[in-house]
Amino acid sequence: MAEVEIISVSKAFGKTQALSDLSLTVGDGEFVALLGPTGAGKTTALRLIAGLEQPDRGSIRIDGRDVTGDAPADRDVAFVFQQYSLYPHLTVFENMAFSLRAPTRRVAEADIRAKVQEVARLLHIETKLDNKATQLSGGQMQRVAIGRALVRSPSIYLMDEPLSSLDAKLRGELRLELKRIQVELGATILYVTHDQTEAMTMASRIGVIEGGRLMQIGSPREIYENPINAHVAARLGQPMINLLPAALFAGVPDGAETIGARTEHLTIARDGGDVSAIVKRVEHLGDQSHLHLDLAGRPVVTLADPEAAFGAGDMVSLRLNKPLFFDAKGERVAA
Amino acid sequence: MVRPGVARRIRGLSDRALAWLFITPTIVLLLAINIFPLLWTIYLSFTNYRANRANVPMIWLGADWYQSILTDPDIWAAMQVTAHFVIWTVVIETVLGFGLAYLIDKKFRGHGMWTTIILLPMMLSPAVVGNFWTFLYQPQIGLFNYVVAFFTGRPASSFQMLGDVTLSPWAIVIVDAWMWTPYVMLICLAGLRSIPDYIYEAAEVDRASKWRQFWSITLPMALPFIMLAVLFRGIENFKMFDMVNLLTGGGPGSTTEVASITLKRAAFESWRTGYSSAFAIILFVTVFGLANIYVKALNKVKSR
Numbered sequence: 001m002a003e004v005e006i007i008s009v010s011k012a013f014g015k016t017q018a019l020s021d022l023s024l025t026v027g028d029g030e031f032v033a034l035l036g037p038t039g040a041g042k043t044t045a046l047r048l049i050a051g052l053e054q055p056d057r058g059s060i061r062i063d064g065r066d067v068t069g070d071a072p073a074d075r076d077v078a079f080v081f082q083q084y085s086l087y088p089h090l091t092v093f094e095n096m097a098f099s100l101r102a103p104t105r106r107v108a109e110a111d112i113r114a115k116v117q118e119v120a121r122l123l124h125i126e127t128k129l130d131n132k133a134t135q136l137s138g139g140q141m142q143r144v145a146i147g148r149a150l151v152r153s154p155s156i157y158l159m160d161e162p163l164s165s166l167d168a169k170l171r172g173e174l175r176l177e178l179k180r181i182q183v184e185l186g187a188t189i190l191y192v193t194h195d196q197t198e199a200m201t202m203a204s205r206i207g208v209i210e211g212g213r214l215m216q217i218g219s220p221r222e223i224y225e226n227p228i229n230a231h232v233a234a235r236l237g238q239p240m241i242n243l244l245p246a247a248l249f250a251g252v253p254d255g256a257e258t259i260g261a262r263t264e265h266l267t268i269a270r271d272g273g274d275v276s277a278i279v280k281r282v283e284h285l286g287d288q289s290h291l292h293l294d295l296a297g298r299p300v301v302t303l304a305d306p307e308a309a310f311g312a313g314d315m316v317s318l319r320l321n322k323p324l325f326f327d328a329k330g331e332r333v334a335a
Numbered sequence: 336m337v338r339p340g341v342a343r344r345i346r347g348l349s350d351r352a353l354a355w356l357f358i359t360p361t362i363v364l365l366l367a368i369n370i371f372p373l374l375w376t377i378y379l380s381f382t383n384y385r386a387n388r389a390n391v392p393m394i395w396l397g398a399d400w401y402q403s404i405l406t407d408p409d410i411w412a413a414m415q416v417t418a419h420f421v422i423w424t425v426v427i428e429t430v431l432g433f434g435l436a437y438l439i440d441k442k443f444r445g446h447g448m449w450t451t452i453i454l455l456p457m458m459l460s461p462a463v464v465g466n467f468w469t470f471l472y473q474p475q476i477g478l479f480n481y482v483v484a485f486f487t488g489r490p491a492s493s494f495q496m497l498g499d500v501t502l503s504p505w506a507i508v509i510v511d512a513w514m515w516t517p518y519v520m521l522i523c524l525a526g527l528r529s530i531p532d533y534i535y536e537a538a539e540v541d542r543a544s545k546w547r548q549f550w551s552i553t554l555p556m557a558l559p560f561i562m563l564a565v566l567f568r569g570i571e572n573f574k575m576f577d578m579v580n581l582l583t584g585g586g587p588g589s590t591t592e593v594a595s596i597t598l599k600r601a602a603f604e605s606w607r608t609g610y611s612s613a614f615a616i617i618l619f620v621t622v623f624g625l626a627n628i629y630v631k632a633l634n635k636v637k638s639r
Binding site for chain 2: 050051052071072073077078079081083085087088089090098099102103104105148
């Protein structure tokens with residue numbers, strides 16, 4: 001394992017600027033997640049580190065060594081692709097052993113066998129080792145793809161939305177497993193996702209990326225509680241943060257144009273709040289309810305106790321409780 | 336108020352009747368030009384029928400023709416010429432075709448134009464190809480002899496590709512390879528294009544050399560396509576007639592007399608219709624049997 005540094009890297013594909021001046025350091029043994037929407041440049045960042053693309057500007061260092069011009073094989077990285085990318089005509093065992101069998105590695109066949117079996121047990125695919133890669137379910141294929149990376153001890157594991165094609169239950173399971181494995185191995189991982197839950201639960205630091213720029217990087221808690229702008233604030237939190245015009249409320253700081261109110265910033269009562277709103281719809285999710293409100297023509301979504309007996313058409317009163325403030329450009333304004 | 340059944344009868348045909356109406360012409364046509372001639376040929380192969388003496392009464396001969404064909408050394412010589420032709424053309428076309436496909440797949444500048452140029456011979460009619468290669472092989476004025484002379488220093492008129500006992504089998508192999516290598520290339524190219532880029536990227540990260548990528552990814556994944564090309568070319572060349580007939584007509588002697596030329600001579604020069612029917616059936620069973628065994632192997636490779 002090693003530290004990986006990306007130093008002011010830019011990359012364009014034709015007229016599309018995929019990454020602009022991205023700098024990021026993934027510390028030894030750290031799990032960093034890059035969170036952003038489709039087309040934000042997350043995958044490009046991974047491919048640049050792996051050497052599958054060359055940056056237009058900037059440099060990449062692995063363990064202090066400049067690898068910017070090196071071929072993927074010389075970088076000692078492991079890549080988990082979004083589309084599994086297993087070798088379809090090989091068995092699960094052969095797929096996982098593929099990289100260890102590279103002549104430049106000189107790993108003894110007995111060691112390969114032991115290593116593959118160890119990783120297969122870790123991922124619960126030890127009974128599938130003799131199956132063809134194409135005879136597996138999607139979840140199993142993705143485990144094999146992860147396993148193929150785990151059999152190695154590279155400088156860094158690069159994972160490109162490895163769980164995005166799995167169903168919700170499996171995703172939840174693998175999320176826990178991946179985190180456990182990372183802690184056990186002390187692995188350095190750069191993980192790309194558009195799923196905030198994955199980023200929040202696994203990463204020690206989250207980098208929020210949008211339009212090819214790294215907007216903010218910090219611990220999940222920091223990113224959630226202290227977003228530097230409205231974009232970052234909107235990336236995290238379920239239901240999404242409510243962005244409301246500041247004019248609706250009294251006592252906002254100077255320069256604040258928008259109020260960002262998450263569920264925990266809103267206290268709902270029958271009366272006695274700052275403003276009143278009308279309940280449009282209640283979504284019962286079992287353990288909690290989503291409350292869709294109409295606040296002076298603006299939609300507001302918040303959580304409510306399932307016990308609270310609100311119904312469509314009810315008048316409620318809202319009170320703000322230390323919300324976030326943003327200026328006209330969406331930048332954060334101190335309260 | 337009309338009852339539904341009556342209404343249908345009034346309006347016209349039922350779905351089933353319509354379906355029959357649509358496929359009947361096709362079935363009739365197939366029966367007339369494929370099935371009937373096949374059955375008729377099988378029948379004739381057991382008789383002494385001669386098409387140039389149609390009014391001579393037919394005599395049932397049983398399996399006599401089959402016995403005499405399978406023990407005839409001339410027939411075995413023709414089968415050997417055919418085997419030589421089939422094996423060499425298929426080997427050369429597969430190796431060159433796959434090689435060209437591999438190069439074209441690298442998507443260099445102008446690869447589209449090169450693909451078109453390479454595909455041109457395939458689009459020509461075999462009759463045209465046969466005729467102009469006859470000119471190319473002319474010892475005095477032919478381009479082929481001139482080029483060989485230019486590179487080897489031997490005088491151009493010192494050898495005759497089509498008139499020499501040892502050269503003529505190769506002359507027809509060269510023409511067939513020239514014409515049909517593009518076809519094999521096209522099929523192999525489809526196979527190579529079907530391998531997704533990210534598999535190569537994974538291999539790249541896994542430290543597989545280009546050599547190892549070729550042997551453990553490219554070749555196994557393109558293999559079903561290569562095998563399909565081999566099957567098509569194998570069957571086609573087993574039946575080869577037109578081009579060889581135009582180039583050498585089976586000669587000199589019988590050095591390029593492939594099975595279908597022997598068959599044509601027996602059927603339309605000696606007019607031994609019963610005999611040639613039996614030979615046609617033997618050829619058909621051979622190709623059919625070999626192709627079936629081969630397709631089984633192909634399916635095995637595909638399902639890996």
